[in-house]
Amino acid sequence: MEILVCIKQVPDPTVEVRIDPKTKNLVREGIVGVINPYDKNALEEAIRIKESQGGKVTVISMGPPQVKESLREALAMGADEAILLSDREFGGADTLATSYVLAQAIKKLGKVDIILFGKNAVDADTGQVGPIVAEKLGLPQITFASKISVDGNILLVDRHLEEATETIKVTLPAVITACKELNEPRYPNPLKIMKAARKEITVWGKTDIQVDAAKLGLKGSPTCVLEIFSPSKSTQVKILNGSPEEASQALFTVLREDKVI
Amino acid sequence: MNFDLNEEQKMLQKMVREFTEKEVAHLDEKMDKSGEFPYELMKKLADNGFYGIPYAEKYGGAGGDELSGALTLMELAKGSMSVAFTLATHWVPANALNNFGTEEQKQKYLVPMLTGEKLGAFALTEPGAGSDSAGIVSTGTADEDVWVLNGNKVFITNGGVSDIYVICVKTDKTKGAKGISAFIVEKGTPGFSIGKKEDKMGCRGSSTTELIMKDCRVPKENMIGNEGEGFKIAMSILEKGRMAFGALGIGISEACLSVAKKYANERQAFGKPIASFQAIQFIIANMAMEIELSKALLQKVASMYEKGEKCGTEAAMLKVFTSEMAMKAAKDAIQVLGGYGYTRDYPPERYLRDAKFLEIAEGANEVLRFVIGSTILRG
Numbered sequence: 263m264e265i266l267v268c269i270k271q272v273p274d275p276t277v278e279v280r281i282d283p284k285t286k287n288l289v290r291e292g293i294v295g296v297i298n299p300y301d302k303n304a305l306e307e308a309i310r311i312k313e314s315q316g317g318k319v320t321v322i323s324m325g326p327p328q329v330k331e332s333l334r335e336a337l338a339m340g341a342d343e344a345i346l347l348s349d350r351e352f353g354g355a356d357t358l359a360t361s362y363v364l365a366q367a368i369k370k371l372g373k374v375d376i377i378l379f380g381k382n383a384v385d386a387d388t389g390q391v392g393p394i395v396a397e398k399l400g401l402p403q404i405t406f407a408s409k410i411s412v413d414g415n416i417l418l419v420d421r422h423l424e425e426a427t428e429t430i431k432v433t434l435p436a437v438i439t440a441c442k443e444l445n446e447p448r449y450p451n452p453l454k455i456m457k458a459a460r461k462e463i464t465v466w467g468k469t470d471i472q473v474d475a476a477k478l479g480l481k482g483s484p485t486c487v488l489e490i491f492s493p494s495k496s497t498q499v500k501i502l503n504g505s506p507e508e509a510s511q512a513l514f515t516v517l518r519e520d521k522v523i
Numbered sequence: 524m525n526f527d528l529n530e531e532q533k534m535l536q537k538m539v540r541e542f543t544e545k546e547v548a549h550l551d552e553k554m555d556k557s558g559e560f561p562y563e564l565m566k567k568l569a570d571n572g573f574y575g576i577p578y579a580e581k582y583g584g585a586g587g588d589e590l591s592g593a594l595t596l597m598e599l600a601k602g603s604m605s606v607a608f609t610l611a612t613h614w615v616p617a618n619a620l621n622n623f624g625t626e627e628q629k630q631k632y633l634v635p636m637l638t639g640e641k642l643g644a645f646a647l648t649e650p651g652a653g654s655d656s657a658g659i660v661s662t663g664t665a666d667e668d669v670w671v672l673n674g675n676k677v678f679i680t681n682g683g684v685s686d687i688y689v690i691c692v693k694t695d696k697t698k699g700a701k702g703i704s705a706f707i708v709e710k711g712t713p714g715f716s717i718g719k720k721e722d723k724m725g726c727r728g729s730s731t732t733e734l735i736m737k738d739c740r741v742p743k744e745n746m747i748g749n750e751g752e753g754f755k756i757a758m759s760i761l762e763k764g765r766m767a768f769g770a771l772g773i774g775i776s777e778a779c780l781s782v783a784k785k786y787a788n789e790r791q792a793f794g795k796p797i798a799s800f801q802a803i804q805f806i807i808a809n810m811a812m813e814i815e816l817s818k819a820l821l822q823k824v825a826s827m828y829e830k831g832e833k834c835g836t837e838a839a840m841l842k843v844f845t846s847e848m849a850m851k852a853a854k855d856a857i858q859v860l861g862g863y864g865y866t867r868d869y870p871p872e873r874y875l876r877d878a879k880f881l882e883i884a885e886g887a888n889e890v891l892r893f894v895i896g897s898t899i900l901r902g
């Protein structure tokens with residue numbers, strides 16, 4: 263079983279990310295990058311499938327060189343191979359351009375049985391990359407997986423929906439996106455850490471995969487983020503003095519002025 | 524000279540930190556109150572490959588270096604001294620086997636210890652011999668192809684919860700230190716039993732017991748090293764244990780600093796956070812300075828061990844300094860928390876009780892000061 267997991271490095275979600283009001287960019291300084299939490303679920307499932315069915319798990323990520331750290335962590339959890347897609351021209355990609363590069367890289371890899379994604383990345387949160395890659399590769403897609411059982415080249419997948427669970431049967435190859443209900447990701451293993459730390463990570467730039475330069479990065483992104491801001495949280499406390507009648511009257515006036523009532 | 528951690532050390536530190544925060548820290552208070560050994564949690568450590576971190580891959584270890592082992596203990600001690608001490612102690616008999624055992628002994632005993640199937644303990648101290656460890660009186664007598672062990676050991680960490688015990692006894696009463704030999708004794712060996720469990724002031728989630736040997740017969744091939752080499756082996760591995768104690772002391776001091784820092788920033792007095800008072804800032808500064816200095820010495824000692832250099836004096840300095848630092852850090856953290864620090868609702872009083880044994884075991888500080896002082900005066 264050839265299993266591929268696409269992982270994205272995101273700013274540590276346990277640390278509050280600030281947005282620079284001038285540049286409208288995320289302040290990345292001092293914020294450590296971590297593997298997108300749902301991608302860890304995707305990876306955990308891939309490793310479990312490998313452990314029960316045999317095969318190989320490859321992790322792939324598009325991003326700057328520091329993403330190697332996250333790829334090494336994936337190796338230390340149990341992935342066999344890691345590929346970083348990194349090139350100046352990949353930068354500034356929206357979901358379409360990101361998915362294009364991922365799909366082209368996956369084509370280069372050849373035979374793949376299962377391609378796993380997180381259900382969404384916790385920073386930009388669109389949840390589009392998995393489905394777009396599936397479309398580009400012409401593969402069936404099953405999103406929000408909360409349970410996967412393997413039977414030869416057929417998978418039974420539970421989809422975790424808001425009000426129900428939907429069970430879907432799919433013949434491989436297929437694309438699946440993982441939610442946190444799928445499993446509890448393991449910790450990196452010390453022995454594997456030692457090996458991963460010493461391992462060279464394969465890096466593919468734009469010349470290593472077949473790509474049309476016009477579809478890359480900023481140039482290939484029809485979406486542009488015009489503005490991004492933190493909702494302003496100004497809470498002001500105003501004490502209305504006076505007798506209960508006076509205070510209620512004052513409150514009524516304020517609420518009226520603010521068009522609340 | 525390079526003080527940066529390498530890639531593997533950084534990755535390991537991150538993993539242990541995460542593991543400690545999620546799986547260990549919240550259980551420490553419960554362990555302290557109940558005094559129960561955390562079997563399930565130790566199984567989790569074993570399953571996650573903790574037992575063999577600083578040992579060669581061919582014996583089931585992770586292939587980490589000395590500093591990787593120390594960093595592991597340091598991070599664990601931030602969440603639970605009991606758990607960190609249990610693991611540190613496991614590595615003492617493991618070192619006896621790793622450094623002095625035969626290939627057969629390593630395959631039979633070291634491998635299951637490093638892969639996490641079995642826990643180990645090391646026994647030297649007796650009711651009448653602690654610092655004066657050459658004065659032990661338990662005996663080993665040869666009887667055809669077995670050794671017959673008799674006597675009592677006290678204060679044995681991981682006692683009662685271990686599968687493999689490395690025990691030092693006198694095999695030649697006419698000789699002092701040179702009459703001591705070390706044996707591997709498996710749990711369940713006839714004549715070997717566990718005595719009283721100590722009701723300790725701290726580190727209450729670790730198990731400390733008496734061991735009783737009554738005509739306990741162990742096969743000849745269970746002797747580690749040669750007859751009469753037990754004391755040499757004990758001294759060598761206890762010396763290395765001092766590096767581990769350094770890591771434990773730094774870890775718990777960091778826990779003290781972190782609690783004190785958080786509280787100082789939140790607690791208001793006279794209309795300001797107490798962190799704005801110089802007296803509090805000085806306490807925090809002193810804690811941070813000592814921790815920083817200790818980490819540098821720990822790195823040095825680890826690097827000396829890594830290169831196979833003699834570093835008994837440096838390891839002793841590290842052990843004495845960090846154990847006293849840990850006591851001071853805990854006492855000061857209590858002070859920063861004021862009356863709340865004196866209650867069991869906050870962790871510093873537990874840290875104080877947990878840290879105290881660092882000054883006593885693995886060579887009492889008085890004895891190690893004597894070792895350091897006399898070495899320097901001789902040199």
Ligand SMILES: Cc1cc2nc3c(=O)[nH]c(=O)nc-3n(C[C@H](O)[C@H](O)[C@H](O)COP(=O)(O)OP(=O)(O)OC[C@H]3O[C@@H](n4cnc5c(N)ncnc54)[C@H](O)[C@@H]3O)c2cc1C
Nearest residue numbers: 268270324356357360379380382383386387388389390391
């Ligand atoms: C605040 C903000 C808002 C944005 N809004 C938009 C927007 O509205 N539309 C838009 O097109 N772009 C947007 N972007 C750009 C977006 O970050 C990138 O397109 C990104 O590469 C993928 O989108 P995502 O994070 O939403 O991924 P998702 O589609 O949420 O990710 C799903 C899964 O795809 C995989 N994956 C995602 N990225 C990678 C990668 N680089 N390498 C490997 N696997 C990956 C992971 O498995 C992940 O769990 C925004 C960026 C920011 C910072």
Ligand SMILES: Cc1cc2nc3c(=O)[nH]c(=O)nc-3n(C[C@H](O)[C@H](O)[C@H](O)COP(=O)(O)OP(=O)(O)OC[C@H]3O[C@@H](n4cnc5c(N)ncnc54)[C@H](O)[C@@H]3O)c2cc1C
Nearest residue numbers: 645646647648653654655678679680880884885887889890
């Ligand atoms: C929590 C804990 C765990 C332990 N785990 C183990 C274990 O796993 N295996 C094991 O074998 N032992 C273990 N020990 C025992 C430990 O090694 C001894 O307690 C230690 O060696 C001190 O011996 P003692 O308690 O007999 O004190 P003593 O040797 O009686 O010392 C009492 C006091 O006298 C001082 N003193 C002694 N000699 C001198 C001297 N020459 N000069 C100046 N002062 C001196 C000491 O410093 C101390 O302050 C453990 C102890 C504790 C507290």
